[in-house]
Amino acid sequence: MMDILQFAQLLNRVREMRPLVHHITNAVTINDCANITLHTGGAPVMAHAPEEVEEMVGLASSLVLxxxxxTSSQVEAMLLAGKQANHRGIPVVVDPVGAGATRFRTESVRRILEEVQVAILKGNAAEIATLAGERAEVRGVDAGEVAVDPIQTAETLARQLNSVVVVTGKTDIITDGTRTACIDNGHPMMGCITGTGCMGASVLGCFAPVVDDPWVAAVAAVTAYTIAGEIGGEQADGPGSFKWRFFDAMAGLNAEMIAEKAKIRQVAPSPNP
Amino acid sequence: MMDILQFAQLLNRVREMRPLVHHITNAVTINDCANITLHTGGAPVMAHAPEEVEEMVGLASSLVLxxxxxTSSQVEAMLLAGKQANHRGIPVVVDPVGAGATRFRTESVRRILEEVQVAILKGNAAEIATLAGERAEVRGVDAGEVAVDPIQTAETLARQLNSVVVVTGKTDIITDGTRTACIDNGHPMMGCITGTGCMGASVLGCFAPVVDDPWVAAVAAVTAYTIAGEIGGEQADGPGSFKWRFFDAMAGLNAEMIAEKAKIRQVAPSPNP
Amino acid sequence: MMDILQFAQLLNRVREMRPLVHHITNAVTINDCANITLHTGGAPVMAHAPEEVEEMVGLASSLVLxxxxxTSSQVEAMLLAGKQANHRGIPVVVDPVGAGATRFRTESVRRILEEVQVAILKGNAAEIATLAGERAEVRGVDAGEVAVDPIQTAETLARQLNSVVVVTGKTDIITDGTRTACIDNGHPMMGCITGTGCMGASVLGCFAPVVDDPWVAAVAAVTAYTIAGEIGGEQADGPGSFKWRFFDAMAGLNAEMIAEKAKIRQVAPSPNP
Known part of the structure; x- marks a missing residue:
């Protein structure tokens, strides 16, 4: 059996360490990502100029792309920063928002995944299927219909990249190709605001530096984050009030609440295809 | 008489269709625009790299500029995206924020309006007067004093561009040069936060794809949006609490509430000058 | 003794004048900066294209950098805008976010301070120490340990630059090298969200144009802003609810509340080193 408390207590370690999480991220949710990093217990820094990203990575505990x-300038900055993060041995989290929607996105992510060793790759089912070479319908930045079994796809991709793969959805899947956990926490309200996915990557960036095993970090991060979403969602009257209640819930979360509410199940690995 | 229910029920159609609204928009309110699109019932996608905008327009139901x-790169992206939207026959909404304040803004919007067939052009009285070639005082991105009759200016510009023109203000004006409606909904609190204008353009982008007549779409969108502002404003203690209550109100809005609260009057067309 | 009422009443002058505050600012907190400017009583305009910044400065009452x-394009825009602001005689406020963290930031700010006469320079203790040539630990965009006496450092830098220097922290320091005030208002919650520092610069940009003496403007601005933080913080359940309560508090603030709550003390100048 999994030791839920082990995952729950990692939040305390985030708050003790206060990791500096360097983001190269999108303009839509950059403010939300900075705030959720603070509320989780990390310290955010956003810097994307190719002139400075390598030096900023030198101060950071993790890197979120x-x-x-x-933009093409951002791709350049991401490659510089990612390689420097690899050189320094700090974990890299990649959120392939809208991969599959345009060639520019798909090819840029592929290039990052080729040139940078990524600790955690987090996307929705369509983005992950696209990167695994499956056919998937991507509708803008939303997941469309995905024909394949998302667990098997994620496990195959995880083994191929030697990364932890997180597939977000009603049930979140976290796999390193060998160990696979499903998390059933969360709230429908999380899909009613923009930025839930992006903020999840920031929380992964907070947890990744505090434990050597990125799969453990990812399970703990997704559990904490989706439980905060649950608490916020239960109190909200709509998506506007959900957002600030979600922030309050993340900042007020503790290990005991996580241990009590966590719905983590480890699943048997899929047979190799 | 106008059929209020016809306008009110378009909100249901937005929610059934869930149109993908591609935005090329500003950094200040990009998060608000994504959220209000979700709360209205659409799906937002923000993409501005010249490398991908044409492909992204290919997935979209409407385009908001x-x-x-x-920036000059954004102008390039807007022209590429706008022409592709015309080619695909999806509606283009333009928000000429600060046109008149600098030559760069005025000339860029003029170029967009020349090279792209725009379904709905939405601005404040000063921006619209500037684009109509009238003299107007533009103070940054706020409307200053406008000497001319805004209804007549809007009607002339609408005929000239073959577009629907929306002039926002205490009373909102929507005209296609032939039919002109005035809407008296809204709340003073809407002027106390940034982004009210930009979010209005996003809501127009949600409604434009669900009906063939862009004037009907614009009347319905502005009515729904300003009624949500009214509901949020009545409950707010200040601009901070207004913003999330406004979001909650938009997400909770339905056709019955619109039909009950709508203050739409169709006005006789101005005599041609 | 200092006349608290003199500072308190400047807020009324901001609201009468409604100064247009031109920002060239970061993507993380640009929305917050626009909103706090509105809630303070100013009118924000955000414009950063080198093609238009000089013309936009021509309409503005102050400039916030x-x-x-x-990015390198932003540095270019800041220099163009700053020189034009000097030419027009409107005050320039500089927020050197993360100076000391990377050479790109430190050198860019140094260049701005050399080529532009800055009315008010506002940073945390580490940023100000860096710009004063002291050794300081800068951790991303957070202040780390600073070895030196921040008051003396600020006074020396203020004399050197002929600027008002504001050092933010638990106690805020405002000095022009001759007069030095310490302000003990504020709330710990202000450190729990992103953007508190950036928004402070916007409020300085609102107050700077309404009085000839930038030290008086800065004392008044910091006092008003930190009192709003206090009021918001006392009502908040967490950082999410703090943010909108802080906005409500800023919008609802008046001179009487400031006069009642202000904790300003003028301190004797440090002996010259």
Whole structure:
């Protein structure tokens, strides 16, 4: 059986360490990402100029790359920063927002995944299927219909990239190709605001530096985050009030609340295809 | 008489269709625009790299162009996206934020209006007067004093561009040069936060794809939006609490509430000058 | 003794004048900066294209430069805008976010301070120490440990630059090198959200144009802003609810509340080193 408390207590470690999480991220949710990093217990820094990203990575505990409003200058900065993060041995989290929607996005993410060793790749089912080479319908930055089994796709991709793969959805899937967990926390209200996915990557960036095993970090991060979403969602009257209640819930979250509410199940690995 | 219910029920159609609204927009309110699109019932996608905008337009139901923090690269992207939207026959909404304040803004919008067939052009009285070639005082991105009759100016410009023109203010004006409606909904609190204008353009982008007549779409969109502002404003203690209550109101709005509260009057066309 | 009422009543002057505050600022907190400017009583305009910044400065009452997500194109725009502001005689406020963290930031701010006469320079203790040539630990955009006496450092830098220097922290320091005030207002919650520093620069940009003496403007601005933070903080359940309560508090603030709550003390100048 999994030790829920082990995951729950990682939040305390985030708050003790206060990791500096360097983001190269999109313009839509950059403010939300900075705030959720603070509320989780990390310290955000946003810097995307190619002139400074390597030096900024030198101060950071982790690096979050999000392609939500990608430009060619950002791709350059992401590659520079990602390689420097690899050189320094700090974890890299990639959020392939809208991969599959345009060639520019798909090819840019592929290039990042080729040139940078990524600790955690987090996307919705369509984005992950696209990167695994499956056919998937991507509708802008939303997941459309995905024909394949998302767990098997994620496990295959995780083994291929030697990364932890997180597939977000009603049930979140976290796999390193060998161990696979499903998390059933969360609230429908999380889909009613923009930025829920992006903020999830920031929380992964807070947890990744506090434990050597990125799969453990990812399970703990997704559990904490979706429980905060649950608490915020239960109190909200609509998406506007959900957002600030979600922030309050994340800042007020503690290990006991996580241990009590966590719905994590480890699943048997899919047979290799 | 106008059929209020016809306008009110378009909100249901937005929610059934869930149109993908591609924005090329400013950095100030990009998060608000994404959220209000979700709360109205659409799906937002923000993409501004010249490398991908044409492909993204290919997935979209409408295109919103907002020049609030314009750069030369954005102008290029807007022209590419706008022409592709015309080619595909999806409606283009333009928000000429601050037109008249600088030559760069005025000339960029003029170029967009020349090279792209725009379904709905939405601005404040000063921006619209500037684009109509009238003298207007533009103070940054706020409307200053406008000497001319805004209804007549809007009607002339609408005929000239073959577009629907929306002039926002205490009373909102919507005209296609032949039919002109005035809407008296809204709340003073809407002027106390940034982004009310930009978000209005996003709501127009949600309604434009669900009905063939862009004037009907614009009347319905402005009515729904300003009624949500009214509901949010009545409950707010200040501009901070207004913003999230406004979001909650937009998400909770339905056709019955619109039909009950709408203050739409169709006015006789101005004599041609 | 200082006349608290003199400072308190400047808020009324901001609201009478409604100064247009031109920002060239970062992507993280640009929305917050626009909103706090409105809630203080100013009118924000955000414009950063080199093609238009000089013309936009021509309409503005003050200019706020913030390097939080600096790019080389922004440096160019800041220099153009800053020189034009000097030419027109309107006050320039500089927020050197993360100076000391990377050479790109430190050198860009140094260049701005050399080429532009700055009315008010506002940073945390580490940023100000960096710009004064002291050794300081800068951790991303947060202040780390600073070895030196921040008051003396600020006074020396103020004399050197002929600027007012504001050092933010638990106690805020405002000095022009001759007069030095310490302000003990504020709330710990202000450190729990992103943007508190950036928004402070916007409020300085609102107050700077309404009085000839930038030290008086800065004392009044910091006092008003931190009192709003206090009021918001006392009512908040967490950082999410703090943010909108803080906005409500800023919008609802008046001179009487400031006069009642202000904790300003003028301190004797440090001996010259």
């Amino acid at each position: 999000n392609i939500g409003t990608l | 907002n020049i609030g923090t314009l | 913030n390097i939080g997500t600096l």
